[in-house]
Amino acid sequence: MRYFAEHAWVAGRVERDVAIEVADGRFTAVTPGAAGGGTPLPGLVLPGLANAHSHAFHRALRGRTHDDRGSFWTWRERMYEVAARLDPDSYYALARAVYGEMALAGITCVGEFHYLHHNPDGTPYADPNAMGHALLAAARDAGIRITLLDTLYLTSGVDGRPLEGVQRRFGDGGPDGWFSRTSGLRDSAHARIGAALHSVRAVPADFLGGLADRQPLHLHLSEQRAENEQCLAVHGCTPTELLHRHGVLGPGTTAVHATHLTGKDVDLLSTTGTGVCLCPTTERDLADGIGPARRLADAGVPLSLGSDSHAVIDLFEEARAVELDERLATERRGHFTAGELLTAATAHASLGWDDAGEIAVGKRADLVAVTLDSVRTAGVDPSGVVFAATNADVTHVLADGRLIVDDGRHTALDVPAALREAIA
CATH class of the missing domain: 2.30.40.10 (Urease, subunit C, domain 1)
Known part of the structure; x- marks a missing residue:
């Protein structure tokens, strides 16, 4: 052609x-x-645009969480209500529609941060990867590529509290259970199988390093100040420092949000070659705060973009929000060029597709x-x-x-x- x-x-x-x-x-x-x-x-x-961070089922919450002031944590309770209702068939139908919406927005590849694994009571389906296979099929039928970032999720807090309620369907009992289950997932023409650590809240420190060699590897990092405070109280360090201690940071790792970082945190991300995925429309929808995007870029940290909870699915909005949020935070204009923003919006390499994201031969x-x-x-x-x-x-x-x-x-x-x- x-x-x-x-x-x-x-x-x-x-x-x-x-x-x-x-x-x-x-x-x-x-x-x-x-x-x-x-x-x-x-x-x-x-x-083609790359949506590096998606939770497909969150799309069902759009426009339904604004009836009181609330917080990230009250929003999470609404999210759990949606998570409790889905099965493989209904998740396929929802994800196919969401990925279709992404296609209409110019997105040709999605990173699906997937932790909705089992029945609501935590028991596995007959196919233990039924929910993951539903997502893979949904992306195929919507015509886009997917990196399934199958997520290790073991605890409900930095202090190691056990999963409860609908969280039980997120867990595999331990790392061995996760490794056993995900061994049944395979790459295909339109799909890559990656991995994710949900966060330092959901994975005990002793297990953090177990996925360090799985690439690409994504994780939520310092999205909330409360996460930092809990990590300091339990481990005496920031989440970034904890991840570094356990060898998790590196060129194949992408930290999602990275909103509340110290100067040392930025240095650690930079010196290890770790990427950061910014999700500005979700971060503002949940009142998370404005992350240090320009400081990260100046330190050489590769940036990508995601629509996360799908308050909107619009990578143009995500891209310019990186610049506009910096303007609000600094009261100055002109932090990012159009080229820098488009590079972030087309960062397929963060999802393991190094051969995409440019109009170039090959x-x-x-x-x-x-x-x-x-x-x-x-x-x-x-x-x-x-x-x-x-x-x-x-x-x-x-x-x-x-x-x-x-x-x-x-x-x-x-x-x-x-x-x-x-x-x-």
Whole structure:
């Protein structure tokens, strides 16, 4: 296939009149300044976006947790209510709809931080990975790639309190149970099997190092001040320091949120090559706080982005929020360039897909066309689209060379109807 883009983001900048050739799901030629020819892609064409942190079932909470002031912890109780209701069939239906919504937003790969493993009473399904297999099938049927970050979740607090209530379906009894269960999961053409440590609240210190060689490895880090305070009380150090002591930090590890870090924490993430996934729309929805994004970037920490609890699914909003939150925190403008924000929004490598995230020969043929004719983008310089566009401006999406969104519609799903049915 040959495509033609009047504007395309190539090698970190906007190029004009770009001919793009695709064979077997890969880019075989990318030629700026071409004379035309091929299927036209409207507006600005970007690499596929990577949603590095998702909890698919949280989508059912959108718009349903704002009836009182509450806190992260009261929100969590609502989340547990949703978690208690799902089974493999209903989770497949919900996740397929959510991943369809991601496709419409230009997301071609998702990192699913998965801890909803067993029956509500904690007993395994006949297939102990039934819930994980439901997620893998949902991504396949929505047309996007997935990294299943199967999560070790053993305790309900830093002090080692046992799981209770619906939390029992998150646990495997111990690391051996987790290793045994996840040994039944396999990579496939559209899927990678990664791992996750839920947090220092959910994994005792003695077990933290057990997953250090599983790549990619993700974990929640210092999302709440209470987590830091509990870790200091029990271990005499911050969560970042505790993870470093146990060899968890490193180039294959991504810390999610990293909102409440000390200067030493930033240094440890930097010197170990650990990445950070920021989730600004969730962090503001839950009143978590504003993390040190610019300080992390200046220290050389690779940044990625996630929609986490799916208060919205819009990687343009996540990307510009990184800049805009810095402005609020510092009362200054101009912390991140458009190129830096798009690099974070296309960070497929954080999910183990090193061959995606660029419009370049040999890379996976993921393309996202963003209209320059909407009320949001009309008159906008293409190089500044990340500061103006929303998910509604995505018109066409290719994932591995396959058209999954055509003129703003998913080619296989009626996504709004699927969401209504799954959440009803």
